[in-house]
Amino acid sequence: xxxxxxFLGLTLTLAAHAQLxxxxxxxxxxxxPAITNGVVLIKDGKIEAVGSAETVALPDxxxxxQAAVVIPGVIDAHSTVGLSGILNIGADQExxxxxxxxxxxxxxxxxxxxRDPLVAWVRNxxxxxxxxxxxxxxxxxxxxxxxxxxxxxxxxGPVSSFSMxxxxxxxxxxxxxxxxxxxxxxxxxxxxxxLLKAQGYLKKLELKDPDKAPDRNLRLETxxxxxxxxxxxxxxxxxxxxxxxxxxxxxxxxxxxxxxxxSEAYQLIEEIKAAGVxxxxxxxxxxxYGDAENLSFxxxxxxxxxxxxxxxxxxxxxxxxxxxxxxxxxxxxxxYGLPREAALAAITKGAAEILGIGDRVGSLAxxxxxxxxxxxxxxxxxxxHCVGVIIDGESLPVAKR
Amino acid sequence: xxxxxxxxxxxxxxxxxxxxxxxxxxxIRAFTGAKLFPITxxxxxxxxxxxxxxxxxxxxxAETVEIPEGAETIDVSGKVIMPGLxxxxxxxxxVSxxxxxxxxxxxxxxxxSINVRDASVxxxxxxxxxxxxxxSGSGHLMSGQTxxxxxxxxxTVEDLMILDDRGKPSGGMKMANGTNSIRSAPFPxxxxxxxxxxxxxxxxxxxYQKKLTAAKEDPDKAVERDLAMEALVEVLEGKRVxxxxxxxxxDILTVLRLREEFGFxxxxxxxxxxxxxxxxxAAAKVPCSIILLDSPGGKLEARDIEWRNGAELExxxxxxxxxxxxxxxxxxxxxxxxxxxxxxxxSRHGALYALTMAGAIQLDLADRVGSLSxxxxxxxxxxxxxxxxxxxxxxxxxIEGERVFNLADPVDKLFAVGGEGAGSPRLTNMxxxxxxxx
Numbered sequence: 119x120x121x122x123x124x125f126l127g128l129t130l131t132l133a134a135h136a137q138l139x140x141x142x143x144x145x146x147x148x149x150x151p152a153i154t155n156g157v158v159l160i161k162d163g164k165i166e167a168v169g170s171a172e173t174v175a176l177p178d179x180x181x182x183x184q185a186a187v188v189i190p191g192v193i194d195a196h197s198t199v200g201l202s203g204i205l206n207i208g209a210d211q212e213x214x215x216x217x218x219x220x221x222x223x224x225x226x227x228x229x230x231x232x233r234d235p236l237v238a239w240v241r242n243x244x245x246x247x248x249x250x251x252x253x254x255x256x257x258x259x260x261x262x263x264x265x266x267x268x269x270x271x272x273x274x275g276p277v278s279s280f281s282m283x284x285x286x287x288x289x290x291x292x293x294x295x296x297x298x299x300x301x302x303x304x305x306x307x308x309x310x311x312x313l314l315k316a317q318g319y320l321k322k323l324e325l326k327d328p329d330k331a332p333d334r335n336l337r338l339e340t341x342x343x344x345x346x347x348x349x350x351x352x353x354x355x356x357x358x359x360x361x362x363x364x365x366x367x368x369x370x371x372x373x374x375x376x377x378x379x380x381s382e383a384y385q386l387i388e389e390i391k392a393a394g395v396x397x398x399x400x401x402x403x404x405x406x407y408g409d410a411e412n413l414s415f416x417x418x419x420x421x422x423x424x425x426x427x428x429x430x431x432x433x434x435x436x437x438x439x440x441x442x443x444x445x446x447x448x449x450x451x452x453x454y455g456l457p458r459e460a461a462l463a464a465i466t467k468g469a470a471e472i473l474g475i476g477d478r479v480g481s482l483a484x485x486x487x488x489x490x491x492x493x494x495x496x497x498x499x500x501x502x503h504c505v506g507v508i509i510d511g512e513s514l515p516v517a518k519r
Numbered sequence: 520x521x522x523x524x525x526x527x528x529x530x531x532x533x534x535x536x537x538x539x540x541x542x543x544x545x546x547i548r549a550f551t552g553a554k555l556f557p558i559t560x561x562x563x564x565x566x567x568x569x570x571x572x573x574x575x576x577x578x579x580x581a582e583t584v585e586i587p588e589g590a591e592t593i594d595v596s597g598k599v600i601m602p603g604l605x606x607x608x609x610x611x612x613x614v615s616x617x618x619x620x621x622x623x624x625x626x627x628x629x630x631x632s633i634n635v636r637d638a639s640v641x642x643x644x645x646x647x648x649x650x651x652x653x654x655s656g657s658g659h660l661m662s663g664q665t666x667x668x669x670x671x672x673x674x675t676v677e678d679l680m681i682l683d684d685r686g687k688p689s690g691g692m693k694m695a696n697g698t699n700s701i702r703s704a705p706f707p708x709x710x711x712x713x714x715x716x717x718x719x720x721x722x723x724x725x726x727y728q729k730k731l732t733a734a735k736e737d738p739d740k741a742v743e744r745d746l747a748m749e750a751l752v753e754v755l756e757g758k759r760v761x762x763x764x765x766x767x768x769x770d771i772l773t774v775l776r777l778r779e780e781f782g783f784x785x786x787x788x789x790x791x792x793x794x795x796x797x798x799x800x801a802a803a804k805v806p807c808s809i810i811l812l813d814s815p816g817g818k819l820e821a822r823d824i825e826w827r828n829g830a831e832l833e834x835x836x837x838x839x840x841x842x843x844x845x846x847x848x849x850x851x852x853x854x855x856x857x858x859x860x861x862x863x864x865x866s867r868h869g870a871l872y873a874l875t876m877a878g879a880i881q882l883d884l885a886d887r888v889g890s891l892s893x894x895x896x897x898x899x900x901x902x903x904x905x906x907x908x909x910x911x912x913x914x915x916x917x918i919e920g921e922r923v924f925n926l927a928d929p930v931d932k933l934f935a936v937g938g939e940g941a942g943s944p945r946l947t948n949m950x951x952x953x954x955x956x957x
Contacts, residue, residue, distance in 0.1 A: 204816030235822075239814050385939065403813075405846055406642075411942020438817030438847055446813060450852075453909045454936065500858025500909055519826060519863060 137161050138511065139180040140490060141171065142188030146459075148467040148481035158188060160488040163511035168482045183513070185505055187497055189462060190482050191246025191489030193469040194444040195398045196352070196378060196431035198253045199237050200230040200265075204440055210234070213253035213434060215260070219291070219299055220312050222283045222344075223336035224260030226251035230272045232265070236441045240432070241267035242517050243445050244491025244504045247277065249473050253434040254286040254354040254379070257305050258312075261340070262352070264473060266489070268509040277475055282376065283344055285309070285353040288360040288409045306363050313371045316341035350374040350474075352398070356381040356409035365393050376472060379433070381406075381413035384420040396427040396472045399464075401442045402450040404433060415454040422460050429469035430461075449498035458498070547571045548920070549586045552596030555579075556906065558876045559890040568600055570897040573919035578891045601871065601906055602890050603649025603898035603918060604853055605878030607808040608762065608788050608842030611639035611850065612676075616655020616663040616693065622706045622713075623720050625754075626746035627663030629655050630688055633676045635668075638934060638942060643850035644670050644924040645935035647900035647913040648843075650681075650878070650888050657695035657764040658702065660717055664750055665762055666690040667882050669898070671918050681884065689883070691786075692754050695764035696773055697820050714773055721781045724751035760784045760883065762808070766791040766820035775803045786881045788842065791815075791824035794831045801835035806881050808840045809873075810847065811859040829873065830864030839869070840877035851913075851935065858907045871906060 138160040145156025147168055157174040159166040167174050176182070203210025212229040215221060230250065231237075240248070251262025262284055264277040285291075291305050299305035319338040322330060343349040353364040356379045368375035377383065377397045381404075383390060390397065399418045406413050414420070421428050430451060432442040444465050452461035460468075470480025478487050491497070492506030507514045548570050555566035557578055567584035569577040577584045586592060612633040617624035633653060634640075643651065654665040667689040668679040680688040696713050700706060707713040727748040734740045753759040761783045763774045771790060778785045787793075787807045793800060800807060809832070815824045832839040841856040843849070848856070857870035865873075879889025887896050897920040904911035913935070916924035925931050933941050 204814075204822055205819055206817050207819065236814060236816065382939070403849065403852060405849065406937055406942060407846065411638075412937065412939050414937040414941075416936055416938075435817065438821055439812040439814040440816035441814045443813055449909050453912070498909055500855060500907060501862045503862065 136511075137166075137177070137180045138488070138508065138513065139176050139182050140188055140492070140508070141182065141184045142492070143186045145188045145482065146190070146462055147483065148190055148463060149483050152459075156188065158482055158490065160508070160511045163488055165482055165484055165486050165488050167484055183492070183506060185492035186495055187493040187502075188482075189244070189491050189493070189497060190466045190480055191491050191507070191509060192244045192445055192465045193247045193249075193429075193473070193480060194240065194245050194432050194465070195249050195429035195469040195472060196262075196433060197240070197248045197250045197441065197444070198434045199240060199248055199432075199441055200232060200234050200250050201226065202236075202253065202434060202440065203231065204235045204239075206437065206440055213251075213259075214255040215252075216256065216293075219256050219293060219305070219308060220258040221256065221260055221337070222258045222340035224252055225280065226261050226263035227272050227276065227279045230263065230265065232269050232272055232274070237267050238517075240441060240443055241507055241514065242504060242519060243443050244493070244497065244507055245444060246489040246491065246507060246509045247470075247475075247479055249281055251281075252284045254284070254290050257286060257291045257299065257309050259284050259286065264475060266509050268507075268512060268514055277478065278473075280343075280349065281473060282350045282352050283340060285351055285364075287353055287355045287363050288357055290354070290356075290409060302360065302363070306367065309367065310370070312337075313341060313345070313367075316345055317371075320345055344373045345371060347372075347374050350376045352376040352378050354378040356400070356413070358382040358385045360409070361386055362389065365389060365395065368393065368395065378431070379410070381410040381417065384414055384417050387420060387424045387426070390421070391424050391426050396429070397421055398429045398431050398472065399451075401431060401433045401444075401447040402454065403442065403447060415450065418451045418461075418464065419454065419456040422456055422464075427468060427472055428464050429472045430464040445497060452498055461498070545572050546920075547576065547587055547590040549584075549590045549592045550595050550600060550901070551581065551586075551592055552594055553598045553600045553901065555891060556599065556601040556871055557891040558602055558872055559892055565596070566600075568891060568899065570920050573897055573921075575891060575893055575895050575897050577893060595901055598914065599902040599904060599906060599911070600891070600899055601902065602875040603888065603900055603916065604647045604874050605650045605840070605882070605884075605889060606643070606648050606843050606845070606850065606853060607652050607786065607840045607878045607881050608810070609643070609648075609651045609653050609845045609850065610656065611637065611643050611651065611845050612653055613637050613639070614653050614655055617659045617661070619658070619702075620705075622659050622700060622702075622716060623661040624659060624663050624747070625661050625692060625720075625750040627655070628666070628690075629653055629663055630666045630676055630680070630690070633666065633668075635673055635676050635679050639845065639850070640670060641931075641934040642941075643845065644916050645913060645926075645931065646849070646851040646853050647902075647916050647924075648850050648853060649898040649900075649916060649918045650882065650884065652691065652762065652882055654691075654693040654762060657693075657699040659693075660695060660700045660707070660713055661720070662693045662695070664690050664759070665693050667884065669896075669918055670916075670923060672921065672923050681887075691760040691762045691882075692750065693762050693764070694774075697764075697766050697770045698818065699764065710770070710773070714777065717777060718780070721751065721755070721777075724748055724755055725781075728752045728755055754783050755781065757784045760786060760881070762786050762788055764788050766818075766824075768792040768795040770820070771796050772799060775799065775805065778803070778805070789821075789844075790828065791821050793828040794825050795823070797831045797835050797837070800832065801837050806838035806840070806877070807832055808842050808878070808881060810842055810844050811856045812848070826859045826863035829860035829870065833865050833869045838877050838880055839873050840881055841873045854906055854911070854913075855909070858909065861907055867907065874906075
């Protein structure tokens with residue numbers, strides 16, 4: 119059994135960039151209506167053509183695959199896989215450093231373990247791209263990166279080695295005892311102070327006089343990327359007052375804010391919409407405790423109805439289960455009113471756009487990365503299985519569960 | 520749930536109880552047109568469920584069930600009715616048990632800690648749960664006595680208890696092995712020590728049991744009451760089932776070995792690596808209460824947990840139930856366990872059985888709950904569709920002929936779906952509802 123899987127792996131690796139023709143009973147391209155009896159042609163790791171079987175001819179020499187349903191590879195807009203290891207023991211938990219409340223200089227690429235079994239676990243359900251990195255739990259816990267789930271080494275080429283800075287407001291970001299910050303207001307105060315410092319640092323940099331150049335400072339360099347809008351600042355905030363604090367900060371320092379979690383966002387639809395801020399909504403099945411006690415399974419739908427860009431996420435899990443599967447979270451959002459296509463978009467095209475990688479992934483269109491997930495039925499149903507995962511044109515062996 | 524303050528409700532009940540209570544109890548209701556999953560019988564495409572008061576009077580295809588004159592008929596065409604869900608392992612109601620003063624505390628009763636007014640209890644009703652085994656955690660070798668509750672509308676834990684033949688509240692004994700109960704002193708530091716401590720305690724209880732027997736014949740030999748020993752004697756006598764948390768294959772075998780030695784009645788809980796030792800579990804004829812999680816891991820012992828546990832145990836005839844372990848899985852997602860078990864090879868019937876009847880058997884309540892059977896308690900859920908579809912919703916939950924959850928009711932919906940006030944209803948200004956502040 120093991121041997122045959124090995125052989126399979128070998129064959130597939132050799133055939134990594136073979137030309138593939140995927141036939142789907144239903145193909146969700148996310149670029150238009152779903153195609154019945156659709157075909158996706160893959161060449162050299164990219165999508166060559168997409169259309170109905172009548173319009174897209176099957177060229178000779180292409181390896182054929184069939185599935186009931188074909189969707190773009192699933193994108194998890196906020197995960198911690200690869201940092202928060204499966205065993206949940208000290209040695210494999212890299213997602214949170216509590217030695218200081220603000221440490222944007224902590225890079226995800228220095229912590230990501232591409233071979234943690236949970237990376238393969240989510241891939242086996244069709245997740246091909248993850249935005250993963252430092253977890254909520256500090257005002258600024260570090261950076262996130264975007265990587266595809268088939269890589270065995272972080273150096274194999276992340277989509278983005280630094281996608282965003284990860285922030286957190288609310289009780290989750292507070293320190294224990296008499297350590298700073300002990301209150302919500304203090305948390306915001308120290309973040310403002312740090313951003314002010316970064317503004318000063320940026321001014322010195324902008325003098326462009328080598329004699330006046332400031333010493334390098336990893337922390338401030340990273341925050342400068344936020345101030346210059348080169349990178350977004352994601353802020354996990356669940357309570358309405360924490361969401362409002364995040365919006366207030368974004369206005370004051372004019373950075374690109376991504377709201378994350380946002381359990382009580384349904385109370386602030388107008389404010390969020392006016393701010394033009396996208397929301398990576400909490401996992402639908404996130405436990406409704408603490409700051410998230412008032413979460414609503416209809417939250418994603420309420421935001422979507424208002425025209426606010428949304429994505430869904432697996433989030434961070436501190437215990438059992440050690441990760442959620444974003445596909446299942448989208449399924450539950452759909453079950454609670456988010457239109458099915460919108461739920462699919464929240465883990466494909468919509469997620470790619472919020473992450474700024476919409477030119478490469480998130481939909482099935484010529485020229486895009488050949489990332490696909492294949493299912494034997496409605497991908498959202500409990501009883502359907504993921505039967506194929508293709509990343510950059512490479513067919514990966516799938517452990518069917 | 521009727522929107523009525525508790526005070527009004529009591530007054531209302533008192534007013535009516537004099538003349539109408541008999542008539543009320545005997546009210547007959549016919550639920551017609553739904554697809555029925557009786558669990559102990561074949562599914563019925565369009566059936567009638569007839570209840571009288573708190574009991575099931577008849578169940579079957581429409582043409583086989585005669586609706587008595589005067590019965591209230593409720594058209595539930597297109598819907599699905601199945602027995603109320605039974606969760607064999609839950610921590611709702613802010614339950615607490617043993618403290619960290621000792622690893623073995625059989626004297627502690629969780630019934631003394633439960634807040635039945637907690638939001639988690641309302642959410643469980645919204646998930647279709649009607650009977651639950653509430654236990655304390657697994658940080659102890661023995662954390663105390665569990666309690667079986669019916670999630671009736673009630674304001675005290677007594678209102679929700681299930682009394683046994685002796686008039687005592689039904690419940691089991693929570694035990695655990697593996698890493699959760701391995702802690703710093705006075706807790707054990709190894710698995711070997713864990714088993715030794717438990718054996719020592721059961722041997723003590725055997726001696727106490729002997730003294731009790733002797734005292735029955737000779738009052739002079741009366742022994743001093745010992746709450747811990749009394750509870751363990753109940754375990755030895757089979758009056759109190761051991762609910763044993765265990766994950767790893769070798770830990771599972773350790774539990775079977777202890778059961779062999781002391782003869783207690785046992786349900787294995789979690790059983791993450793059941794697929795590795797399913798033949799041994801089947802040979803011991805021990806039932807299992809399993810959990811289905813979104814991913815493995817989170818602790819060393821759960822790295823090899825598999826959704827196929829349900830299928831593997833079913834194949835060998837092991838009585839297998841599911842549990843939420845709420846808050847590990849929120850009670851509102853309980854039906855999902857069935858979906859994942861079927862996805863990994865369990866039969867559809869086996870999965871529905873595991874959500875209902877298997878739990879009833881494991882809690883010694885099979886004569887009262889677990890199936891839509893004549894004479895059993897009228898505990899059932901009305902679903903919008905197939906129980907194993909993600910798109911189906913619990914519309915109503917009924918316990919003993921009373922509706923305890925109704926999705927159409929705005930307050931009930933709040934606990935079903937979430938929103939402002941779902942977490943701490945006590946703290947929220949519920950502007951728009953006549954909200955029973957409890």
